[in-house]
Amino acid sequence: MLRVLELFSGIGGMHCALDFLDLNYEIVAAIDINPTANVVYSSNFPNVPIINRSIETISLKQWEKWNADLWTMSPPCQPFTRQGKQEDLNDRRTDGFVYLMKTILSQLKSKPKYILLENVSGFEHSQAHQLLLETLQSNNYSYEQYLLSPIQFGIPNSRLRYYLIAKQQDNSIDTYSPIIHTRISNFEKLLTKLHEQFPLKTSLSSEENLIQNRNDQITDQCSHSSEILIDSNQSMFINDFLVSNENSEFELDEKQLKRGLNVCDIITCYAKRSFCFTKSYAKYFEGTGSLFSTLTDHIRYFTPKEIANLHCFPLNYNFPQQITNRQAYSLLGNSLNVFVISILLENLFERF
Numbered sequence: 001m002l003r004v005l006e007l008f009s010g011i012g013g014m015h016c017a018l019d020f021l022d023l024n025y026e027i028v029a030a031i032d033i034n035p036t037a038n039v040v041y042s043s044n045f046p047n048v049p050i051i052n053r054s055i056e057t058i059s060l061k062q063w064e065k066w067n068a069d070l071w072t073m074s075p076p077c078q079p080f081t082r083q084g085k086q087e088d089l090n091d092r093r094t095d096g097f098v099y100l101m102k103t104i105l106s107q108l109k110s111k112p113k114y115i116l117l118e119n120v121s122g123f124e125h126s127q128a129h130q131l132l133l134e135t136l137q138s139n140n141y142s143y144e145q146y147l148l149s150p151i152q153f154g155i156p157n158s159r160l161r162y163y164l165i166a167k168q169q170d171n172s173i174d175t176y177s178p179i180i181h182t183r184i185s186n187f188e189k190l191l192t193k194l195h196e197q198f199p200l201k202t203s204l205s206s207e208e209n210l211i212q213n214r215n216d217q218i219t220d221q222c223s224h225s226s227e228i229l230i231d232s233n234q235s236m237f238i239n240d241f242l243v244s245n246e247n248s249e250f251e252l253d254e255k256q257l258k259r260g261l262n263v264c265d266i267i268t269c270y271a272k273r274s275f276c277f278t279k280s281y282a283k284y285f286e287g288t289g290s291l292f293s294t295l296t297d298h299i300r301y302f303t304p305k306e307i308a309n310l311h312c313f314p315l316n317y318n319f320p321q322q323i324t325n326r327q328a329y330s331l332l333g334n335s336l337n338v339f340v341i342s343i344l345l346e347n348l349f350e351r352f
């Protein structure tokens with residue numbers, strides 16, 4: 001059985017991706033300092049030991065005991081985001097990652113055979129990225145790097161992210177490819193499985209087709225750096241991810257409408273795209289994610305469950321009652337697309 005350490009585990013996006021693959025695995029520990037994320041994690045995965053501690057406070061001895069085969073990690077992205085100060089390694093929020101690279105991975109006797117890392121696009125230009133590659137090279141890992149977005153696989157959401165998959169080799173490696181791939185193969189089987197989870201239920205009348213054509217033009221503009229990797233008839237509609245079209249609880253009030261309509265991207269159920277949902281969704285308007293226009297022309301927010309669907313979380317994934325919508329948006333904004341992670345894992349285990 002594959003022993004997995006889920007580092008910076010949040011609400012368990014990596015765990016969901018492992019489940020999607022039907023692997024024989026065990027999460028030996030999920031580690032995160034955010035108690036709210038940990039409540040959501042344990043509500044969905046009650047049997048996983050959750051460690052509510054900073055990674056940098058956990059001793060080498062404990063890592064030896066875990067003896068993990070796979071590390072998954074999404075270190076905090078704020079030190080690298082365009083909106084942030086980009087303090088990179090000087091930002092205290094990278095301390096956990098630096099500790100993992102300099103102290104743990106370098107000194108550990110029972111090193112993981114596999115590593116998967118996710119971060120914002122832009123990470124690839126950071127000193128932290130340099131530290132990652134140097135540490136992997138000096139510990140004999142081969143690796144591949146990617147910049148991918150769910151929209152490339154027909155999932156109507158943009159979320160361009162940097163990914164690295166690494167595997168420890170028995171023999172020393174001569175050369176390391178600096179290429180960051182913007183496409184990936186070996187995903188068709190998983191795409192069929194995704195379509196079973198979110199069936200393509202939308203067929204369009206000619207009037208709706210017109211609307212969709214307009215939306216598609218916008219898709220082309222939005223996905224500038226992401227090459228679409230599927231046939232157009234396989235791409236999914238926003239409708240396929242909705243819980244219901246109308247939802248008065250999530251409609252904008254008049255004051256919000258006045259502000260939101262001018263600065264927000266608004267899409268219908270026939271759209272094949274949406275903007276990246278950030279942790280500030282429903283708190284600020286600009287650049288935090290798309291709004292939804294219902295069939296009766298009401299403007300509403302996407303619900304947390306719908307964003308979880310767009311992130312391809314399993315249908316039975318839940319947010320416990322004590323979690324507010326604002327908390328759920330914030331956690332989802334920090335999380336990841338489960339389907340893209342599962343493709344990377346498939347490639348890591350099967351091919352690489």
Ligand SMILES: C[S@@+](CC[C@H](N)C(=O)[O-])C[C@H]1O[C@@H](n2cnc3c(N)ncnc32)[C@H](O)[C@@H]1O
Nearest residue numbers: 008009010011013032033034054055074096335
């Ligand atoms: C980008 S989010 C990861 C999200 C996660 N992949 C998910 O699916 O929800 C980064 C997470 O790292 C946690 N974190 C930040 N610094 C940490 C540290 N030093 N030790 C442990 N967890 C940390 C944050 O609380 C946050 O939940």
